[in-house]
Amino acid sequence: MADILTPVLGESVAEAAIAKWTKKPGDAVKKDEILVELETDKVSLEVAAPADGILTEILAGEGDTVVPGTVLGRIGGAGEVAAAAPAPKAEAPAAPAAASSALLDVKTPVMGESVAEGAISRWAKKAGEVVKKDEILVEIETDKVAVEVASPADGVLAEIVAADGATVTPGQVIARISTDGSVVAVAPAAAPAPAAAPVAAQKASDHLSPAVNRIVSETGLNTAGIAGTGKDGRITKGDALAALSNPAPTAIAPVATPAAPIAPREVGPREERVKMTRLRQTIARRLKESQSTAAQLTTFNEVDMTTVMSLRNTYKDAFEKRHGVKLGFMSFFAKAVVAALKDIPAVNAEIDGTDIIYKNHYDLGIAVGTEKGLVVPVLRDVDTLSLAGIEKGIAGLGKQARDGTLSLDQLQGGTFTITNGGIYGSLMSTPILNMPQVGILGMHNIVQRPMVVNGQIVARPMMYLALSYDHRIVDGKEAVTFLVRIKEGLEDPQRFILDV
Template identity: 60%
Template sequence: MTDITVPQLGESVTEATVGSWSVKAGDAVRKDDVLVELETDKVAIEVRAESDGTIGAILVEEGETVEIGAKLATISAGGEAAAAAPAPEAAKPEAAKPEAAKAEAPAAPKAQPAEAKPAETKPAPADTSGKTVEATVPQMGESVTEGTIGAWLVKVGDTVTVDQALVEIETDKVAVEVPSPVAGVIAELMVGEGDSVAPGDAVAKITEGAAASPAAAPTADAPAKSDAIAMPSAARIIEENKLDAGAIEGTGRDGRITKGDALQAAAAPASAPAAAPATPSAPAAPSAPAAAPRDTGPREERVRMTRLRQTIAKRLKDAQNAAAILTTFNEADMGAIMDARKAHQEAFVAKHGVKLGFMSFFVKACVAALKDIPSVNAEIDGTDIIYKNFYDIGVAVGTERGLVVPVVRNTDQMSLAEIEKEIIRLGKRARDGKLTIDEMQGASFTISNGGVYGSLMSMPILNAPQSGILGMHKIQERPVALNGAVVIRPMMYLALSYDHRIVDGKEAVTWLVRVKDNLEDPQRLLFDL
């Protein structure tokens, strides 16, 4: 007996709501069949069967809230029941030959030739030349639970080599390529562009060393089309948009209708008139335009949001909804740091091979203040507060694809030169699109520099689950009062946005004043004041 449990849902997600069950007690299932869909505040996650068997008991009902690791259902080790399930489906396309299907069913190694039976005699030699191998979605990072299928780089019938890129998957942080696990011929593409997939999901089937397998692929799709099984997320879209599931061509496993298929059908107004003459459900056609997006004008252009942009939008809004964000302001005289850079820049470059910038001073000033006011370096986890005894600073970087926040680790143990080198390295990787998941998660505090774009003042939004973010701005010469005289000084406005649920106003103001003092007198950092 195997327990089906709630998987990891992401770095800051601790619970989920049980959505639609796709099976019931007693149903035979195969490995990777979708059992139930869990909905979190960020994503919808499909829980799949880890092995062939039979559903023993369903332990939670739809609508219940479950935590990570909670038991959802049990599966009894019933390989026989699961193996028997494909046999009736294989028999459907050719009812005249039930005896042939029955003869091949007991032999486990020949289950695949039984499915390819309708393709006359050609699939048989193809199967003997190599087995069918599935290309699956690789792990995409600790907090990444799904991605979106991008452009396919191959098609059915193409010959591929080991590690050849098959398709690109876009996540909310990076783009991941799915490599071919073997050399062979593409037999089937199991998902379409725009579909959502999770780590471990099969995206394509490859016949190892077989050239005739592409001919079997169309026949395998034929019985699947008639089933018109919709994934839970796709079923909701079909119901909301009053679509005809039978008219939607499923591109998922066994011809299942995926979320991407349903979205494509909902966004294609031309499909409704095509279906009207073929079926008596023509009156339903007028409902399709209501679900379609508005028409664009002659001087407008509609562009689909990238996965990264969609996630940025959602997370920023989630941060506003979840945290009690408040911003406090101050200003710093940057004269001392500018003088130090001017005096030591040449020697600094000669020794370290990198210029002395402003960011290293800001990182050091923030770390010193975080040590004094630890609540700004903490986060809320349910009803607990987690205080972090490390200082990994996220540095926001703007790229062509959107905003990313690579992390500079252990900044309290780094020199100014080491910080500058690491920021330059991460910035280049960000602009080249080569950042890994590990390089972008786990920061305890974030610094955003809008000054490079000319911003004079702003109110940065928290990078959840962090409790603080510092906004840097443009250095501008302004008249200020100094020792009773009006002088022109290079000034910068500083903004600290913080989560008022965990950081009190006094602590926030004190923290920002510490940063201001450290910037105006960098020697304080040397003496640990």
């Protein structure tokens, strides 16, 4: 008998809510197979099976609040639970394909820490087509990264269980492969329309998860009129965020009957309707959440890039030959940002309820544009890296972002973000905060402009800098000083060497 325990939930996270069980009592489970998803006020966590066996008991049901160390359920051997396992229903015969020993299941893989589900993006093969082992069959898209699933063996794609657009979870069977060609291909079943949440179940939404509680405490959201879409009508984090983005009338007063959904408008002959990807939906939600939560303000300055460009032109060949990576501008900016963060610690902080968390580590998010949208991988401990180490780290993260191979851990935990719109020709912009961070630096295009130097008008390569910051904890004086420190560091890079 093995206990399924609530794991440590993270720094300053004391409790979680059971969001979803992927197995029922009596189901067979494999070691490391995802069993349950926990929702905290910061992230979602997945709990895996500690051993092979049978899920004998679920002790904490969906919606229950648990703390680290709580026993969620138990796993036993098949012999221990033969009598306890639920009897099979007569009206639900096994699928014909499962009876064939020549069929192999294709399952959704584990898609990363705290990633509970994904959507079938596209099938590379059709039912009935021949496939080779390790050949890519399908791409699954999550709200962070895209995951490719390969064929486990040579054969014929006998059945597609999850069609394009279907939502899938780790361990779910999405297709079957016939290894001897004896099975007739089966077309994917149409995905059932989601059932509407009953209005009568709204009273159950009084029990709020930690994530929803945090939104309520920070925004004063009135949940009385929100129709929950979770189990038994409970309000989910997504319901709360949707209410914030559309506050009238549900966020301010109880409503007996939810408003009828607005029908999508008709598409004209010269228009095309395309469903937003999960990544784009997440980007949209997070940006709207950022605007709704933080008191955002942007301040500007400009920097003379003459010295940095001269250093780069002088040493770029020797630098690349010695370190195997090109010398760019981003490493200089990263060094200048770290120096400024040390001088103005409020910009490297985070708001947690009514507390401020000052961070004594410098993990920079570097915004990267990809074909599927913007991602912000994190370069850790930048204060300990050399210019070469920074360039290598950024180059590696950029390649992974474009290849879609970033892990969730690489996308979380940044303390400050840098975004470079100048590579696309942007002259000036107001970047939006990457919550819960309270600062983001926008770099822009380098343009030759006339400047007065020692009483003479000369052409200098100038760049506008923009700092967007959360005015709740960063004052205007601190924001302006922060940009001045970056300007000083870039116009006089010797400061990095002398640490002044």
